[in-house]
Amino acid sequence: MARRSITQLGENESINEVYVASSKQLRPNRQGNLYLQMQLSDKSGAVNAMMWNANEGIYKRFEDGDYIRIQGTSQFYNGAMQVIVSHIEKVDARDVDESDFMQVSPQRMDDMLKELAEHLRAIRNIHLRNLAECFLIDEALIARFRKSPAAVKNHHAYEGGLLEHVVNLIKVGKAIVPFYPQVDEDLLVMGILFHDMGKVDELSTDKGLAYSDEGQLIGHLVSGVSIVDRLTKEAEKLADEPFPEELALRIKHMVVSHHGKLEYGSPKVPMTAEALALHYIDSLDAHMHGFDKLLADDVNTDSRWTTYSPQFGRKLYKGGGEA
Amino acid sequence: MARRSITQLGENESINEVYVASSKQLRPNRQGNLYLQMQLSDKSGAVNAMMWNANEGIYKRFEDGDYIRIQGTSQFYNGAMQVIVSHIEKVDARDVDESDFMQVSPQRMDDMLKELAEHLRAIRNIHLRNLAECFLIDEALIARFRKSPAAVKNHHAYEGGLLEHVVNLIKVGKAIVPFYPQVDEDLLVMGILFHDMGKVDELSTDKGLAYSDEGQLIGHLVSGVSIVDRLTKEAEKLADEPFPEELALRIKHMVVSHHGKLEYGSPKVPMTAEALALHYIDSLDAHMHGFDKLLADDVNTDSRWTTYSPQFGRKLYKGGGEA
């Protein structure tokens, strides 16, 4: 039988399907009875779910990030769908088709990685191309890079999200470079590649999407510098010559400065043409995708405004359809 | 005899040439003698000049913005050139070749205007194309637009600077639109056209570069909205139908919000996809050209860092030459 995906659920529908659980909580209602609240998701989206009359035993039956089969009923109120769950059981990861739960399919990830590799191998500067090669042959790093989201929420918040963000940003970067001759395209591409690379350490997708201890205590800007340090050492071995200090410095500067301001967590502000360009196109891309996501998640289909967005700190305007 | 332009001046050279005067000041030295200090400029650049033993009479012989013929000597110290003036006389504007004093030549301005017109006439939305046409046929506005700089300093601070900024931004905008399908290209182009249009009222190039009273009391964001209001009324006459309110609203929103934050003088923050895109590419363009200008003006040719930039609030890194 065909899988019933979350965005297909209609009102008052009987459900017997496997989803990924996250954000589970055991809570009492006003009468002091416990109920279980959680989020169910697959690649199509996410929905809140409640199981009345739950207990500690049910609560411990699975962890955030596990696949679970639930039985229950969909319910519509206040403009949003929710699921009332009557039965829960954990499902082994080997028994599911993981592509049902990933927003970016393995095929699409392969395609994007290939596109990324093409961009990297087109770099003209020999030192930077060697460095890029060291990245491309580091299978462990690539594997974590593939799994990494670009953020916990707001934009690209899914497996493959970081890859998608980097590839898109390289294309934007190459599109604007012709208008700014002072920007070195090779350096800009390398800066884009590494600017969020520390997120492979910062964000964990294994148990739902969350910050790792390292992510919270050190942050992805500093972790990213460590990765660049390690890869430049690899590049020196590969090329059997020192990696130019100036280039390493410029790449690391792009990584630490790309948030643009101290109060946004960059210990240094952008001070090179490439770091300035990276900061502005990264902001552009993050906000454009944030807007996209806000529209995609928006249930207020008949309002001219989105719901309030914490990323933007405001509602955004969708407008009417005329003109 | 060929004109001696400012950047050609060598050390200890005798000078007898016409320049534009600005920032003139009559000041006493430590001994209580008055001297005249001013800036001399032509299209190649600007230089400080001093006339010892000046007086009120000499001071009143010309105004900022006038052409003056000076006789004197160039002098080099502390890494910068200055001119010691022995004689000053005002020159009639009809007796000079104005192209010697403009960074953007009339020919190049004509070319850019033509390029702008092509972009505007390629707009698909009929209402927006009509509005653009009303701009293109408004000769008085075009004339002021041509003369307008994009800023008093930092970037595009010369006649034709605003035109250059707008044309470049349209090209950048069109380059990034393919990657952000939620952005309406026509609207973005219109927003770019009008975002700084109020500067035709805000900045005056007649007497050196300065803010007009209107510029200081109202600001170019609000003046820009007035211009859009006026042109939409023209567009309604031209098309003999109402201009869609939603479109007018979205253009005016781009104008008022393009500084991105309240504390930067925008009374509203960007709330549409086009307003967000405009804000980020305008910031990118302004900072890229600001960097360019900083490098062009930089006299510290052997330092790896520029001088301190008030626009950026810091020095920027030029680096060495290797790699």
Add this chain to the structure above:
Amino acid sequence: MARRSITQLGENESINEVYVASSKQLRPNRQGNLYLQMQLSDKSGAVNAMMWNANEGIYKRFEDGDYIRIQGTSQFYNGAMQVIVSHIEKVDARDVDESDFMQVSPQRMDDMLKELAEHLRAIRNIHLRNLAECFLIDEALIARFRKSPAAVKNHHAYEGGLLEHVVNLIKVGKAIVPFYPQVDEDLLVMGILFHDMGKVDELSTDKGLAYSDEGQLIGHLVSGVSIVDRLTKEAEKLADEPFPEELALRIKHMVVSHHGKLEYGSPKVPMTAEALALHYIDSLDAHMHGFDKLLADDVNTDSRWTTYSPQFGRKLYKGGGEA
């Protein structure tokens, strides 16, 4: 039978009365049953209401801003009254006495408008008096001005509120002018008249009190300038002579700068004596009325402190009764 106004409702009273509905929401309770929550108001005040076991059909029976007849019971808990609704039906506006629902009576509005006209016709400067006349004969604008509140909440948040705020501010302005001879009374009066005039576009009272799209995307400061622009053109026709640019500039400057700081949404800070005076007395008036409203709405009658006020960002002190 005499109308039962909201502030007259006692505990456990049976209610069968017409109110204005706003802020309606359909929400599920813990058991997943839907209930309807809304606000009921008349000129005396507002109260929260709940209808248990509601559904989409009931939810769509009326819109925010409609008159509805409700049947139900009042209930007191946690220091506040609420209404439990058993039956709802929409009522035609023609079947109600609108004066029951307006905080400012039509008679009082007429009186205030008359008082305003007297102030405006006492202006000595001929140009400004002409401009004021153009306002007074613009019936469409006056009609919207009458309906306009001065704010969505905090102070003067009701039909006629803007009129009340303007008339009071003119009186305060005239009272302080004798102590500040550098302030031009005529200009100050005109600035007061127009400072919030853009709210006729920004705020809509038709469907409950809310910001219009124009209000959110452009803001009342910029809309106010457009109104001044339009009226000065009318004044030029009326007087058959140009309206002095300096005066127009000073009025528009007062409008755009009256919030006092960039971060409060003014694109320019006050730079004339009248703009400074307007900013401070407008702040005074808004905070004094905000305090009044806080006291009027306060249900904590036995506490020496008001509830937390979002306008002030703090609780205010009511104190005891002695002395």
Add this chain to the structure above:
Amino acid sequence: MARRSITQLGENESINEVYVASSKQLRPNRQGNLYLQMQLSDKSGAVNAMMWNANEGIYKRFEDGDYIRIQGTSQFYNGAMQVIVSHIEKVDARDVDESDFMQVSPQRMDDMLKELAEHLRAIRNIHLRNLAECFLIDEALIARFRKSPAAVKNHHAYEGGLLEHVVNLIKVGKAIVPFYPQVDEDLLVMGILFHDMGKVDELSTDKGLAYSDEGQLIGHLVSGVSIVDRLTKEAEKLADEPFPEELALRIKHMVVSHHGKLEYGSPKVPMTAEALALHYIDSLDAHMHGFDKLLADDVNTDSRWTTYSPQFGRKLYKGGGEA
């Protein structure tokens, strides 16, 4: 012979007159020769003065705040007058007519004090009137109050300035009270009286205008509370009954909160109607007088803008003369 006051000085005039010296500095010129720079003032204004070829001996001949007789010549340059001094000698205070050096004459001070006393004796609340009486009979405090300026610069920066500020503010306060019935006029008057009273400890006029150690380490808000504490104890003795705690609290709250925000040095923000009113009218008065002073000091008589004002953080607009 009639005294030659500072604002009467013309260009190239021989001077032999007594002024108050302040801001004296011994500085070297470019050639390493020492010169003395100082400010000379009388009640009409102030002027910079320079004595070439000075030395330590001359420097120590007088202190800031002393009367000195100078011989020299006036000189005009760069829009401003200065005095070149050839001879300096200290003058005994008993040998000058102090009224030549005070902006507020003793007669006018007596008049203002009388006016203040009338306002204070018109207070209706018996406790507050007693407290005011304790102030009026405290001769030592009154003497320091008379001498106290309201600020070191910007507004009311002269002997009698605080008195003038308080009297004007009481008049403004009484003018606006009719429009804000929640404000207790008696309390407001008392708050105005004491809000800057700590300046009698904070500012010293004895040796030119400067902050005392106490002013810098404790500040006039806290010193003001100490004065209120002391006077309420006097009032209790006078009335032989306790001073109501609530009233004392409200007055002290006005004193500590009148700067309006923590970052402006108020340890508490205004939380009563009177404290709010005091904050806004005090801001109004300080800025109106600051504008006045800026205009009075302005030497750019033909500019439409004042010089940059540190108090306002900007230039202010004077405008043209028409309309």
Add this chain to the structure above:
Amino acid sequence: MARRSITQLGENESINEVYVASSKQLRPNRQGNLYLQMQLSDKSGAVNAMMWNANEGIYKRFEDGDYIRIQGTSQFYNGAMQVIVSHIEKVDARDVDESDFMQVSPQRMDDMLKELAEHLRAIRNIHLRNLAECFLIDEALIARFRKSPAAVKNHHAYEGGLLEHVVNLIKVGKAIVPFYPQVDEDLLVMGILFHDMGKVDELSTDKGLAYSDEGQLIGHLVSGVSIVDRLTKEAEKLADEPFPEELALRIKHMVVSHHGKLEYGSPKVPMTAEALALHYIDSLDAHMHGFDKLLADDVNTDSRWTTYSPQFGRKLYKGGGEA
């Protein structure tokens, strides 16, 4: 029978015990039925409690700060314990052993006071030692000082907390003084003693822990200065000589500046060596104890992070156990 303290409560336990009530609220549930919510505490900690089907009568049976005997059942959910109350009755304070409800025992308070007295009597400066003596013999002040917490929450938020904070800070201060010879130990000890002394007026423990009117309107920094003023007058009587102004000024400066920044409520920033030292060690101590308290209150025993802390504005890291 042994008392059942709050931290001893297990799941589903029957309870019949006396606690202190605070934060009581009467609230409706979704069905419109009223329930009572409150906090129960003893010296071991605090727990939330709910009484279903409550009413105004029960609500008024006791006040915050009263001792109440409750009957009910403990319940565990969502990681936290709560108590469902079936019966409440007020208990007379004379019938309880107050030591069951105090985090700091009377014995320990006596010990700490003795330790404080030893520190104070070891002061070498005769004036400061006299001042300290005046504090030690002021029984009314000592009594309030003993009862005073150091804060409403976050750190030392219990009777005796201020005493504990002061004694600990004196020990820290004495430990660091050897490394900073410019710091006068006697002055630092006096500054520590008085820096939060105003909290005896600001915080009230009589009815649960809350800010007094004086605390909110004047604040403990200003109240502290009043106490120092009063005690220096006592010291002058005791010693029969004037208390040195410089010393009084330095102590009061420490009191008003110890928050370190204007925006944290200090009307002056630290400007002496002792004030700087006090600011930093006070911050250290407050944050170290805040961290301690966060760990002590933490119910997430198996998480590597604490819950979100409003004092810190973030979660803190507890980490794992290894190493």
Add this chain to the structure above:
Amino acid sequence: MARRSITQLGENESINEVYVASSKQLRPNRQGNLYLQMQLSDKSGAVNAMMWNANEGIYKRFEDGDYIRIQGTSQFYNGAMQVIVSHIEKVDARDVDESDFMQVSPQRMDDMLKELAEHLRAIRNIHLRNLAECFLIDEALIARFRKSPAAVKNHHAYEGGLLEHVVNLIKVGKAIVPFYPQVDEDLLVMGILFHDMGKVDELSTDKGLAYSDEGQLIGHLVSGVSIVDRLTKEAEKLADEPFPEELALRIKHMVVSHHGKLEYGSPKVPMTAEALALHYIDSLDAHMHGFDKLLADDVNTDSRWTTYSPQFGRKLYKGGGEA
């Protein structure tokens, strides 16, 4: 002949001595003649110097950081000493006794290093002690660490300054640990050791004191993490076992967070007990030494206030001598 140190120079003294030059600048005077301005320093202090009638040739005779022998005369004006130079010649570093130019003598550096080693070898945790050992045996790092100042100005701005700061901070840290049992002393010592270690890369003392390119583009917080990364790898080799990740994370967190706030350049705020303690004692130490230095440099010996300090953003109070 005994060396004439800078603080020994009296007025109008003939000088023929060797100093270190820095901040040299070639500038024109008002008459357009060039003069050379520079700073001369030895271990006792620094003084400004001027050479009239200089030229490019003299300017290029030496670099900042070189030893130069100058002949000239001391001069006193405006409260400060300066040197008028008549002759300059560069001196070879081998011909001077470097101890005349170092504020911290080689002997004292050896002593401090020995003291540091003792502290490090007293660490109880085996992993941390190994890591410390790797630092102690890294001769290249130790050599740079010895030369490193702790800041460019304000505090410890001299060779050996970082070492002095670290040793003092360890003593302070150990002094306060007994009062905060939640702080792990071993970790705190390691955090102190490494918190500013990146300054060995950030600051360069070779040519006067200045920021290196790496210092400006990456910053010492991120460079410090790289050093910790490298040393932990060394420690793993030394111990032949993995270095506990948790410990490495905690040390690196201390390094990146020790500035305490994002806006002060820390990409993460302190989230562990040791990081919090480090932040506060580091702030304490930096400000105490900054105060010391301000007093040491202060030439206003008869003023009760220091000169304005950019580090503190204010003047500090020295006070009088009594009490």
